[in-house]
Amino acid sequence: MAYEWPLDASELFGERYPQMVNTGLPADDVDTVRAAITEMWADAPGGWVHEWSKLAAAYADAGSHEQAALAYGWAKFPTLANESKSTALSRQLEQYRLAAPGFGVRFQRHVLELPYRGGTTDVAVHLLSPFDLPAARPVVLASGGVDSWKMDVHQLMVLLATHLRAQVLVFDIAGTGESTVPMTGAGGAELVSGLIRHARTLGNGVVAHLGISMGGYFSARSGLGGEVDAAVVLGGPVEAAFGAARKAAFGMDGIVGNAMGFDAPPGPEELAARRQEFSLRPLLDQDRNGPMLVVNGADDVHVPQHDTLVFQGRRDTVVNLVPGTGHCAVSKLPEVFPTIIGWLDRTLAATAEPVR
Structure with missing residues (x-):
């Protein structure tokens, strides 16, 4: 559709x-x-x-x-x-x-059969790892967003693999890329949970989750729910971005509507109702999170500052609202991404036992 x-x-x-x-x-x-x-x-x-x-x-x-x-x-x-x-x-x-032979890292492609709404669905994943991968290293689960998918963020994934000396398991969130199911909060989260379980079998059992843009919604969800040992949210919408009165920019309504599985442009009320189902307010009201890093540009036209600043003061959480840049701090990624890698390196090194 x-x-x-x-x-x-x-x-x-x-x-x-x-x-x-x-x-x-x-x-x-x-x-x-x-x-x-x-x-x-x-x-x-x-x-x-x-x-x-x-x-x-x-x-x-x-x-x-x-x-x-x-x-x-x-x-x-x-x-x-x-x-x-x-x-x-x-x-x-x-x-x-x-x-792939020129990536500078080992590349493997797998199609996993994961539980989905009482049945299963196939999820294509790419596994990137250093050629000299040390034994018993963490795994980083990672994705792009609703319009930039796993192959589109390849260079960032290679940076993660090489600098962290870890395996990076890259996927498309539900409703995007090679996914064959629509994007919903609960359904997409079920697939992420299946990927987390799979990732725990690949290394030392420690798993981090990096999500970019709408992928950051799912990493926020897994981080707030304590499903992973570390979560990075880069430009992720979590609450205010899903408000009924929120006006989309640069065709985002159509992008999101397609991801949600509509076969014709939905009416404003129908789309607003579907968006509101994504709000992470229930998880934000709980105290279950593992270590989290939440980053975005201060001038994001898609995600209000609230969805970054709402994490301020939260236990085990670092918040960075970067001035002078927009969605996912993309114009300042050369300085932002090394910060993300450094935080992940320190956080994962301090993780004694994986979440179970």
Whole structure:
């Protein structure tokens, strides 16, 4: 189930340009694609998928498979609303796997069968680890968000694996990427719980959870619930972002509506009611959390400052609202991500026994 909706491609470039050039694509190439795109959904010259795929194919022909995977990632952005977007995702995976020998870390791909609402569902995961992985190391469970998925955040995952000298298990949250089930709070959390259980079998039993953007909602949930030994929330919505009166920006209503499984644009009341089901207020009112690091940019247009500052004063919790940057502090990631890695390294080193 999927649908298209009115979306201004130029506005997306205005918002996402720092992310495009900070994750591995040359600015000159991004600028060329930006100048060529005039329409969001048409799979034709001037269309988003067409122009990004054209760049990706050029990278692939030159043997630059990792850059091809990044460009196909932008071709399928922000959601799989039609067949051409799904095709771009398939090509991204193909190029990503071709690029794997050059990752600088060991790469494994697995499809796990996890419990889901009384049955099971398949969840594709990527496991990244240093070639000289020490014995008995923690595992970091990690994901992107509602529109930037596991292959789109690859470089950050490699940094985690190499600097922490740990295995990093990367997945798509429910309703995104290769997921075949819609995004719901409870259903998505059930899949995360299954992934946590699996991750505990891979290392020394200690598991951290890093979530970016909507992935941060699920890491906040696992951290607040004490399911993991450490949780990092980078730009995660937890409460105010789901308010009924909250106005979405840059097409986020359509992105979220697709992730939730709607096959046509939902009405404002229907979407607001579904969003409110995600509020983590019940967990925020409890005292069950493990160590947590909560980070976001102070100028985020998607997630109100409240959803970061609500963690201030909480036991075993560090809060960092970064000035001069927006959603997920993306324009300041070169300084923010080393802070995240340092916190994880110290926190996991101090963990004597895993949560059971």
